[in-house]
Amino acid sequence: MDNIGLYIHWPYCARICPYCDFNIYKSKSDTQAALVNAILIDMEHWRRLSGPRNLISIHFGGGTPSLLLARNVQNLIEKAKSLWTPTDNLEVGLEANPKDVNKGSLLAWRKAGIERLSIGVQSFDDVALQFLGRDHDGKLARRALELAVEIMPRVSADLIYGWKGETPAILQEDLQTAMASHVSHISTYQLTIEQKTAFGQAEKRGVNKAVNNDCSADLFEQAIATLSQQGFEQYEVSNFSKSKDARSRHNLLYWQGGDYAGIGPGAHGRLTVGGRLTVGERLNVEGRRLATIASLKPNAYISCVKNRGHGINTQEKLSAKDWAEEYVLMGMRIKDGVFLSRYEHISGQAIATEKIQQYTKAGLLTQQGDRLSATPKGRFVLDALCRELLL
Ligand code: SF4
Incomplete structure (x- = not known):
């Protein structure tokens, strides 16, 4: 059986952060039951779409x-x-606001089956947190992590x-504290x-909210150096783990071009149907790749499920070109990179050898047999590098 992951989008937030452009709405507790019921029904539709699969991850995101x-x-x-059939190392993760993390909630989530918690600390610096419009302070963030590592x-x-x-x-203080x-x-x-x-x-009015690109690149370089010195491996552009087991298996599914059901308002999904898809191996990509987006607004999503038995608003078959491009754009984000034969198999054409040689010589790419990945230097210019490879 092929693998599948499940993404559940919970769109509500206690308050809206000024930088956030996710599909989010101000929290309404009275709609929780109706939306949960709709998600449960939508899940059955996805099971009919996907057929039997090994379930490798469940991820509660948001919102x-x-x-x-x-x-x-x-x-x-x-x-x-x-x-679906849960695998032995099924990942069950939940994104949490530090404000919601306490001993009681952690024990309840653990009992519910959550085994990985991703806490939106953002910073431990109170000035930064105020600037970012967050509703927690540094002390609360430190306490949330302290409790979470004891229980999760x-x-x-x-x-x-x-x-x-x-x-x-x-x-530096943020990284060291984390x-x-x-x-x-x-x-x-x-x-x-x-x-x-x-x-x-605010930026339109001339009020800067972010540092300039050069400064941002310097900060990123500093983060990479600090974390790697302490044994955190940069296994993806923005993600660092102490061990292989600590990596997000759900996110790896996105980056490796795997299948995932996208359930809940505005959730995106990808599903390969009519063929086989084996993540992490060289070939076995056949059939069609569907890209889905669920109805955006919670009420529209609930009505959609009620009227049609599912929450999918748009469902399109990706062209071979779009599928292959997505495979490269996502796959080059991870240290392991992409399989050249897989790209060729999906798109029907190979990435030009001269280009690979040119960027390998420039120190931006590295190739090991069938596997192509970006070097640390290449990851700094990843978007431009991928565009060049896909031209
Ligand atoms: S809590 Fe997270 S999802 Fe909600 S508005 Fe803030 S950044 Fe966005």
């Missing part, structure tokens, strides 16, 4: 899924496990860098300014 009642988390996990088998601290006013010293908490995984995301957000509007 703020730590606002979900633990009993709802448990019902969703149980349902997924009853529809795997914990990730998610940090943001590149906000206007950030200094190397502040970043590492001192004994988490096994750290994500460092660059603050990007999206037009429709409050930060985007």
Whole structure:
């Protein structure tokens, strides 16, 4: 059987952060039951679409899924496990706001089946947290990590860098504090300014909210150096882990071109049908690759499930070109890179050898047999590098 992962999007947040452009809505507790029921029904539709599969991950993302009642988390996990065949090392992860993390919630999530917690720390610096419009402070973030590592088998601290006013010293303090908490995984995301957000509007008025590109690259370089010196491997552009087991298996599914059901308002999914797909191996890619997007607004999603039995709003068959490009754009983000034969198999054409040689010579690419990956230097210019390879 092929593998599948399950992404469940919980779109509500207690408040909206000024830089966030995800599909999010102000939290309404009265809609929790209706949305959970819709997600449960949608899951059955996805099972009909995918057929029997090995379930390798369940990921609760958002929004703020730590606002979900633990009993709802448990019902969703149980349902997924009853529809697909859970693998022995099934990853069950949840993204949590530090404010929702306490001994009681951690024990309840653990009992519900969560084994990996990804905590949106962003920073431990109170000035940074205020600037980013967060509703927690540094002390609360430290306490959340401290408790989480005691109770959860795997914990990730998610940090943001590149906000206007950030200094190397502040970043260093954030990294050191995260590492001192004994988490096994750290994500460092660059603050990007999206037009429709409050930060985007401020930038339009001439108020800078992020540092310039050069400064951001320096901060990123500093993060990589600091984390790798302490034994965190940069297995993906923004993700660092202490061991292989600490890596996010769900996110690896995205980066390796695997299949995942995208359930909940606005969730994206990918499904290979009518053929075989084997993640991490060289070939076996046949059939069609479907790209789905669920109805965006929670009420529209609930109505869609009620009227049609599923929440999918758009479903398109990716062309061979789009499928192959996505495979490279996602796959080159990870240290392991992509399989050239797989790209060729999907697209029907090979990446030009001269280009590979040219960028290998320039120190941006490295090739080992069939596997092509970006060097640390190449990862700094990854988008441009991939565009060149795909021309
Ligand atoms: S950054 Fe996280 S908590 Fe803030 S609005 Fe976005 S999803 Fe919600």
